[in-house]
Amino acid sequence: MITPPRAVRDRILSLSPTELPAFVYDLAGLRVHAASVRAALPDRVELYYAVQANGEPEILAGLGPFVDGYKVSSDVELAQVAEASVARPRAFGGTEKSPTELADALERGVTRFQVESEYELYMLAGLAQRHAPDRRVAVLPRFGLPVPRGLLAADGTGYATAAGLDPARADTIVGLLTDGSYPNLELRGVHAHLADGVRAGEHLALAGSVVAWTAELAARNGVRLTEVDIGGGMAVDYDHPERRFDWRAYGEGLARLTAAHPELTLRIEPGRALTAYCGWYASEVLDVEHGAGEDVAVVRGGAVHLRTPAAGRGDQPWSVLEVEPWPYSWPRPEVRREHATLTGQLSTPKDILVRAARARGLRAGDRVVFGLAGAYTSSAPHRAHARYPEPRFHFLGDGAQGDRSR
Ligand SMILES: Cc1ncc(COP(=O)(O)O)c(C=O)c1O
Missing domain, CATH: 3.20.20.10 (Alanine racemase)
Structure with missing residues (x-):
């Protein structure tokens, strides 16, 4: 578990579900950390x-x-x-x-x-x-x-x-x-x-x-x-x-x-040790699935933005921001076991953000916030290094209208 600063927490709770996932950067925290590194x-x-x-x-x-x-x-x-x-x-x-x-x-x-x-x-x-x-x-x-x-x-x-x-x-x-x-x-x-x-x-x-x-x-x-x-x-x-x-x-x-x-x-x-701490990746739980051996909480987004766990560096530290009320007439899915796996939306075993998370009571619609998300993350997949040009699209044959970028 990792607790976001109040300003980060407030901003995440102020976002609508359609604005998630989002990266929230604590620039004040970044400055304090960088100043202490420089001073050392x-x-x-x-x-x-x-x-x-x-x-x-x-x-x-x-x-x-x-x-x-x-x-x-x-x-x-x-x-x-x-x-x-x-x-x-x-x-x-x-x-x-x-x-x-x-x-x-x-x-x-x-x-x-x-x-x-x-x-x-x-x-x-x-x-x-x-x-x-x-x-x-x-x-x-x-x-x-x-x-x-x-x-x-x-x-x-x-x-x-x-x-x-x-x-x-x-x-x-x-x-x-x-x-x-x-x-x-x-x-x-x-x-x-x-x-x-x-x-x-x-x-x-x-x-x-x-x-x-x-x-x-x-x-x-x-x-x-x-x-x-x-x-x-x-x-x-x-x-x-x-x-x-x-x-x-x-x-x-x-x-x-x-x-x-x-x-x-x-x-x-x-790079990483300077900016990792100031970044927070905010999302919401979309569903909780109850498998034979584990509960799985699926969050919006996932490894498409936050690649650290898939890169083998460990689980992403996280915490819950509970959201009330549940606006729908149907039952709210909830983690029933003591632990759950937190995954993103890709249907691949690579999209695991946290294994064996203490998550009893985590519900669909709750916000989840992942810490240490300020380095080597990206708003677009695999672009963490920001050094590769975007491929263009070329369409050949009937219907082709030249090439374009996305
Ligand atoms: C040459 C060089 N310098 C600095 C860095 C930054 O490393 P880190 O973000 O782990 O501090 C890298 C990362 O790959 C690198 O290749």
């Missing part, structure tokens, strides 16, 4: 927000005073930052960047590029000549460094992410960026987003290993590497929302790390 971090650690977690302009603007920049992964996200009108540096990362996206990002004055493949390096160098001829473009190659053994297995949370350049090619990449091959690119440092769902202690250990690896790379090649971006992936615990990432301990650990490496600027780019 030492000055020499830059906080970038990973826009892919939630690119709504109001969210981006709300975070504005507390972040040093935005990390974007597509032209769509760049446009979202522009719409939010927050003058902050932007770093462009993300796998499979297209030439058009890179050209657009160069023209929009993006300050840093996280390069994820050698092809991308060549492409960026070529495009920079044309689209940013008057400046040197700052580059941080992203390396897929191995996560130190045993680190993530320790308490069963977190998993490694594989993307990035082969670390075995690191000397070659450094050579290409420093031997004059690409005079319009400037090697600034290293980027490494190594894992997801990581607690503070483990994230610090990751940071330490990336910094040590970068320092060796710099020493071996006789170059200055002044920036290390250790990515995001700070844990959000959906099963225990009260157990938040320990930003204070993390900040203290990063302060020790930066003190030991005065030449370095450290950067982090969390």
